[in-house]
Amino acid sequence: MQVILQCRYFVPANEVVKANNLTDKVIVLHGRVEDVEIDEEVDVIISEWMGYMLLYESMLGSVITARDRWLKRGGLILPSYATLYMAPVTHPDRYSESIDFWRNVYGIDMSAMMPLAKQCAFEEPSVETITGENVLTWPHVVKHVDCYTIQIHELESIATTFKFKSMMRAPLHGFAFWFDVEFSTPAISPANNHIPPVVVGSSNNHPMDGCQKKKRANPNEALVLSTAPEDPPTHWQQTMIYFYDPIEVEQDQLIEGSVVLSQSKENARFMNIHLEYASGGRSFVKESVMR
Template sequence: MQSGGDFSNGFHRDDHRDLDLEERQVPGLSSFGRAKKRGRGGARDPRGALTNGIRVSDEQKPLDTQGSSLPCTDFDVAYFHSYAHVGIHEEMIKDRARTETYREAIMRHQSLIQDKVVVDVGCGTGILSIFCAQAGAKRVYAVDASDIAVQAKEVVKANGLSDKVIVLHGRVEDVEIDEEVDVIISEWMGYMLLYESMLGSVITARDRWLKPGGLILPSHATLYMAPISHPDRYSHSIDFWRNVYGIDMSAMMQLAKQCAFEEPSVESISGETVLTWPEVVKHIDCQTIKIQELDSVTAKYKFKSMMRAPMHGFAFWFDVEFSEPAKNTSATSVANGSSSISPSREGNQKKRSNPSDALVLSTSPEAPPTHWQQTIVYFYDPIDVEQDQIIEGSVTLSQSKENRRFMNIHLEYTSAGRSFVKESVMR
């Protein structure tokens, strides 16, 4: 499996074509809408002030002129602002699979956290920072670009941890920490793993502060894809128009297809909808990945259908793994296209079958549900596939030039001698 690194989102175009066949969309402007979890990778105090004695910036400069590796754009400001809303953090914290797996990962690695210095990238309300303090960390730098950092500081104070947890209201690219750190923890994953591009902030923190051989939690991540058959969804959105209170409204169907399936859909599907075993789109080693890898990811795939059914699109999901760098052995097997993680078997806190015994948080269709659900790229029209039929092609996931937090998805696929293209944008 070839890898490449991010999600892709496509473009819209009014003349949706069904030639043999291209399904295309041409880029359109829209507000940053799906902010889910990431307004936090690092914001800065816009006044350039000091926070807890740690420098946020040396000079009072506008956001877009600050001397950081990535300029802070208007899109970034809007993104950070979206994470100031308590509802986003409530949704994440109430995701028990997510929050309890992180807490278990921290306690499993307590020996590497106790009396050590930790950075929490995108700390949100500060819950992971507090878990680390409870595990015995000497000091935790909780960094967040959103104004939620103000509440995080109060939460830390209310729990009597202000001497251990230092909340920094600023971007990772801009704040200053005047010591090396032993551990980086971050819940950076977006829909389709890389949507919202927060992993770049983790990489920046790693390159700025992490000691050689330091711990990163999660340590690895793997994005999967597989073709699906989901007739109920298609019927609900499209076939409905064939007969509406006895009126033939099938003239609405083309527009309905464009509106329903133009952009990727975040929803929960069952394992029964998946037509084949999944394949790896991208494997990430958080110790070694470079920011440049996140610009564009291309993966080739070849599926063999396990049943006869209409194929309605492709589903994407991911696993993240919490392990010590020296003990992890998954990179080789995944690079060869065969993940040692069974992507839909044992639930969220799956342990791999190899001796590393790593803790895994899964968002697969057969795992307990998470707030990430699965991301589906639907076709405008289903494709009939036979049992054992080959479905092959490639997927390219890239950061939008319009807004790096948007993802462009370019899908090429061939089945039964017919070739198709589907492009969409995840905003």
């Protein structure tokens, strides 16, 4: 069996192979996937390509390149599928710590600093951990990624529209983004690498872009790594897009708009985020860059 294991760190990988007496079984190739040469097709491609907000750092493109160059018909890609979600959140503690602090700093009124404090705290996306209690609605699927079929050009710009209904009365402080990845085994070989395989132990009922997902369907049918707020924390945490000022929403109030995620022309590893949203008859636009 031929396996591609994508690794950023060449020397430690070689040392690990030697320490485990696997030099006769594992060959470490030093170089970018786009540049190295392999003389035969492979059975499995393994890569931890997921960045914050799933697509930050744009490493999925390397997996696609490896898939198209070397994966055998019916070969396995791990992880196999990924889904990016978003939902409106309330987080008064975070807002208070960052902003309200300046109203009274050890008895001194520093409220003149609040506009600058808001810009410093909330201009760019923030990677942090929240809980399910912070989330106001069921999540919306921003993008579902099928690693067997997705093409590089699809990652250049991802757009979706959303419509949420708040489940409670609370201040809306922004939107949270998180993702799941699924590890699945193909059962039969497709005619070519760009046709998704039939998957053993999966419902083949993956969430579609733009839908809302109330509950993971049949979670025991596939191995899933989740970075959702209600699941155990991971180093990916959740990515937060905060507003400069909270919006008071009532129970059942609609929150709707659109979001566009695009690769930065300044640096392909960066992500531009264009968020438009409306609630209670007011409309807003938030532009930010994840660097």
